[in-house]
Amino acid sequence: MDFYNLLPKTNCEKCPQKSCMAFAMALLKNEAKLEECLPVTAEEFQENREKLLEILETIKGAEASGLIVHEELCDGCANCLVACPVNVVDPKAAGGKGPDSDEVILKVINGRIKIVRLEKCRRVSGEVATKTCRVCGDACPKKAFEFI
Numbered sequence: 001m002d003f004y005n006l007l008p009k010t011n012c013e014k015c016p017q018k019s020c021m022a023f024a025m026a027l028l029k030n031e032a033k034l035e036e037c038l039p040v041t042a043e044e045f046q047e048n049r050e051k052l053l054e055i056l057e058t059i060k061g062a063e064a065s066g067l068i069v070h071e072e073l074c075d076g077c078a079n080c081l082v083a084c085p086v087n088v089v090d091p092k093a094a095g096g097k098g099p100d101s102d103e104v105i106l107k108v109i110n111g112r113i114k115i116v117r118l119e120k121c122r123r124v125s126g127e128v129a130t131k132t133c134r135v136c137g138d139a140c141p142k143k144a145f146e147f148i
Contacts, residue, residue, distance in 0.1 A: 083139035
């Protein structure tokens with residue numbers, strides 16, 4: 001809805017989509033480019049266009065997992081590291097300190113959570129690949145994880 005609310009909502013059909021809502025969904029799925037919406041390029045929509053570009057930058061790379069990490073919200077508590085089903089298989093994760101190997105998905109670096117091996121995430125690959133795993137987000141008191 002954030003995408004849709006920032007679009008002109010004219011349903012002009014100047015893009016390949018039949019409506020602004022369809023265009024918003026295509027943007028979210030990375031199936032459309034913002035430049036395809038001609039009305040949003042008008043000067044009167046400059047502020048909305050900038051907000052849309054900012055959101056698109058935030059979700060870049062989230063296509064495979066549907067996971068967005070808002071690092072600026074993280075306080076480095078490492079709850080997500082300890083809760084992650086993939087991370088906890090690392091024996092160095094015991095004691096609430098978080099794993100220390102290169103085989104984990106998440107690490108706290110300079111006080112902020114970072115995705116270091118997204119390909120290991122249950123949301124992306126493996127026998128149990130499922131977009132329903134939300135353990136990291138559920139464990140985060142700062143709500144630094146978003147699932148799309």
